[in-house]
Amino acid sequence: MKARELVLGVPVLQPARLGRDAVEEIVRHRPDALVWVAYGNLIPAALIDAARKRAVNVHASLLPRWRGAAPVARAILAGDRDTGITLMEGTPALDAGPILSQERTQIAPDETAGELTARLAALGARTLERDLGRYLRGELRGRPQNEEHATVAPKLTTADGLIDWTRPADEIARRVRAMSPQPGAHTTIKGQRLVIVRATVAGGTPEQNGTVRVREGMPHVAAGAGWVRLDEVRPAGKRTMPGADWARGARDLESSRVPS
Structure with a gap:
């Protein structure tokens, strides 16, 4: 759009913020x-x-x-x-x-x-x-x-992305979707921050929330009700990868728990 406006001779203003100077400049163009x-x-x-x-x-x-x-x-x-x-x-x-x-x-x-x-x-x-x-x-x-x-939709913060594993699995999966791509839903596993990019609600025998299990090669975490399968994750300092790839490379994953 900017390129077309320049060709047509339409002024293009790109202020970083709508301060007084920017407002006055726009007003000047009537x-x-x-x-x-x-x-x-x-x-x-x-x-x-x-x-x-x-x-x-x-x-x-x-x-x-x-x-x-x-x-x-x-x-x-x-x-x-x-x-x-x-x-x-x-x-x-x-x-x-x-x-x-x-x-x-x-x-x-x-x-x-x-x-x-x-x-x-x-x-x-x-x-x-x-x-x-x-x-x-x-x-x-x-x-x-x-x-x-009327309801309000405040700006997201990093704190909004922190997963509470005492919550039901379907609520956690919604949080993962809502925080993608930014600020990212995240948790801590074995002392390392892990961003969960995609997740799915999964079934299974109930265990204490925060328990980590690997089923059919895929990492799962027990929620307050149900399980959450980690389909795509982004470990600290690394690229986004399939959950199965991350699980293969993580040591002693099944002996770990995530904090609630």
């Missing part, structure tokens, strides 16, 4: 419309007011559920079965503007946050292409969000 996508921060009111026509916010959730910086990961963590894209009128409040249109999509059982984000980006682009012109022409009217149903 934009016809303002569109922001998955920004995750507040947009200054002065910038919204500068749009001669209107401002539009594209957000990766079915608002008012999951306002904030990490809607995709929070939806997966919560076990939501579907999510989507919301086009709303841009306002200074975080993801709280009147809703113009929404598109819904199911969350696949094994879909990671990275994979779902890519799908939603494509869906958002199609929705924006379809509805932006209609909105600017006055053909779409926003409807207020129901504040009673």
